[in-house]
Amino acid sequence: MHVVITGGGGFIGNRVARELFRRRQLALAPGQAAHIDSITLADLSFSPQARAGFDSTVSFVEADLGDPAAVDALFSRQPAAIFHLAAMVSGEGERDFDGCLRINLDGTRALLEAARRSGLKPRTVFASSLAVFGGSAMPPVATDATRQVPQTTYGMTKAIGELLINEYSRKGFVDGRAARLPTVFIRPGRPNAAASSFASGLFREPLAGVECLLPVPRSVAAPLLGYRRVVENLIRLMECDGEALGDDRSVNFPSTRFLISDMIQVLEKVAARHGIALGPIVDRPDPIVMRIVQGWPVGTEATRANGLGMVADQSVEQVIEDYIEDFASGRKADVKG
Amino acid sequence: MHVVITGGGGFIGNRVARELFRRRQLALAPGQAAHIDSITLADLSFSPQARAGFDSTVSFVEADLGDPAAVDALFSRQPAAIFHLAAMVSGEGERDFDGCLRINLDGTRALLEAARRSGLKPRTVFASSLAVFGGSAMPPVATDATRQVPQTTYGMTKAIGELLINEYSRKGFVDGRAARLPTVFIRPGRPNAAASSFASGLFREPLAGVECLLPVPRSVAAPLLGYRRVVENLIRLMECDGEALGDDRSVNFPSTRFLISDMIQVLEKVAARHGIALGPIVDRPDPIVMRIVQGWPVGTEATRANGLGMVADQSVEQVIEDYIEDFASGRKADVKG
Numbered sequence: 001m002h003v004v005i006t007g008g009g010g011f012i013g014n015r016v017a018r019e020l021f022r023r024r025q026l027a028l029a030p031g032q033a034a035h036i037d038s039i040t041l042a043d044l045s046f047s048p049q050a051r052a053g054f055d056s057t058v059s060f061v062e063a064d065l066g067d068p069a070a071v072d073a074l075f076s077r078q079p080a081a082i083f084h085l086a087a088m089v090s091g092e093g094e095r096d097f098d099g100c101l102r103i104n105l106d107g108t109r110a111l112l113e114a115a116r117r118s119g120l121k122p123r124t125v126f127a128s129s130l131a132v133f134g135g136s137a138m139p140p141v142a143t144d145a146t147r148q149v150p151q152t153t154y155g156m157t158k159a160i161g162e163l164l165i166n167e168y169s170r171k172g173f174v175d176g177r178a179a180r181l182p183t184v185f186i187r188p189g190r191p192n193a194a195a196s197s198f199a200s201g202l203f204r205e206p207l208a209g210v211e212c213l214l215p216v217p218r219s220v221a222a223p224l225l226g227y228r229r230v231v232e233n234l235i236r237l238m239e240c241d242g243e244a245l246g247d248d249r250s251v252n253f254p255s256t257r258f259l260i261s262d263m264i265q266v267l268e269k270v271a272a273r274h275g276i277a278l279g280p281i282v283d284r285p286d287p288i289v290m291r292i293v294q295g296w297p298v299g300t301e302a303t304r305a306n307g308l309g310m311v312a313d314q315s316v317e318q319v320i321e322d323y324i325e326d327f328a329s330g331r332k333a334d335v336k337g
Numbered sequence: 338m339h340v341v342i343t344g345g346g347g348f349i350g351n352r353v354a355r356e357l358f359r360r361r362q363l364a365l366a367p368g369q370a371a372h373i374d375s376i377t378l379a380d381l382s383f384s385p386q387a388r389a390g391f392d393s394t395v396s397f398v399e400a401d402l403g404d405p406a407a408v409d410a411l412f413s414r415q416p417a418a419i420f421h422l423a424a425m426v427s428g429e430g431e432r433d434f435d436g437c438l439r440i441n442l443d444g445t446r447a448l449l450e451a452a453r454r455s456g457l458k459p460r461t462v463f464a465s466s467l468a469v470f471g472g473s474a475m476p477p478v479a480t481d482a483t484r485q486v487p488q489t490t491y492g493m494t495k496a497i498g499e500l501l502i503n504e505y506s507r508k509g510f511v512d513g514r515a516a517r518l519p520t521v522f523i524r525p526g527r528p529n530a531a532a533s534s535f536a537s538g539l540f541r542e543p544l545a546g547v548e549c550l551l552p553v554p555r556s557v558a559a560p561l562l563g564y565r566r567v568v569e570n571l572i573r574l575m576e577c578d579g580e581a582l583g584d585d586r587s588v589n590f591p592s593t594r595f596l597i598s599d600m601i602q603v604l605e606k607v608a609a610r611h612g613i614a615l616g617p618i619v620d621r622p623d624p625i626v627m628r629i630v631q632g633w634p635v636g637t638e639a640t641r642a643n644g645l646g647m648v649a650d651q652s653v654e655q656v657i658e659d660y661i662e663d664f665a666s667g668r669k670a671d672v673k674g
Contacts, residue, residue: 149585
């Protein structure tokens, strides 16, 4: 089978690609794993790291999902499965309303239309977000049944994406699923324009020995999910039985609610164990980031996702250990030596 | 002030126009009624009846809201208030997916974009629908906080319209409000392609002495609102203080839950009083209409609308009496004579 991953140059998309490349199979019917013959990653651009480590079964398409012709071209190899992860992120969406609608709304619609025209009824996993929730009547913990009153342009486009995924699935044009992602951590590389970027920077910058500017108070709690679990759960959502989802194709992903102050304590403990000298964490409140982040739910209930076998992290500690293993082993002192 | 009404050739849009034409004022700030200088009604076409009874302050624009240039032209006279009621209805939307997205989604977005470009921040009332609710997890009675899992293309486009109204309001591009209309009765004229059309036909056809084919079982209950209340409540929503709506600009309209069998009894009573010989009501179940109608909530809770002073009908009897007075007085026997 052929698999398409939009946003394949981004952190999660690229990790999904690596996991599928490692497994070399997907089970779109229960117990019937099929071989993955090829994977196309689509994104605006790819870093050398994003291209590294694959073989010729993986292709890289540099394309703008706001361009319908580019979206159409993704269907030339008849994908049976599509991970649609490309999006403009929350902070950037607040600054660029038109771009956010073009990429997130028009891009998603163009993808679903191309899927419909293909006649393939592809299995399609769409990355939604907890940012679909918001507003003064929002309960502190969002469930799968919580009404969506997003308070960012990004969240609004994601809520519309969920409605489109449901409708295109109901009509039989795709077999769609939407994952409401909590804040994903720890993203490697550089800070991005997502308002939740601090939840990665909080670990990444100190572990690299550089300063972290913390834009929100340490008393803030956020629903987090480690990147390894995000990737596993996205693949599980792709493989799960559509009947189990019924007429509502969107699920809250599991998350764990952590206080920033607690996370910093765990970070210090792990760093000490590895002999890593942490860079400083400096409080630098940013009203725009605070407004966005404090408008999101502080926790989620993921009853449906749990029923599908999806899991949250055991601990923040484990996610930090994963991150050091995957991305930061260079700075680890040889404490055993 | 100038007022624009899209769908102004339709029943509700035209009734709103007549009520505004009668009042000649709107109070967009509390206690500050302003004179209505002119009204533009936009629709695909207008019947002679829809054009009758107005003076030169009312203009008729025959336009397709799927055409952005036509939408732009509606802003040439700088409307301070827009009733956006034009839409493809539920039954037609199930048959014409692309048309439904073009008219209801692209049309609404084009209107909001034109409003944004105008810089006028117009007060904008959007007609949403209870069809935004649905799905196997829907509670029987939908509240303002009920998650929206529409099971029709029409309902999906209305749910997206609500999200756009919220977002364009949050960004300060318009001062938007969305009315989730229940089934409106009694519509005059001919049956239309709305799945809820039977709730009008049930009264209209027998009162006209012709046969009514009833597509749903008599045991079905539906949340109904008489057309006079719909018009009053739409104007009230236009005039209400935006602060009272907060960050969620959509409200369930009040409705009353009636059983079809009960409605038929009341109809017979009113007809007897007026000496009207009713046409027969013939059960002719239609699986498509039944699926759509039975997918909607059987009742609504309209806490927020009630708080804004909106009301439901006193009785079915009163709505039938209104209808006879407005549209069917010709068939009334002179029982007093």
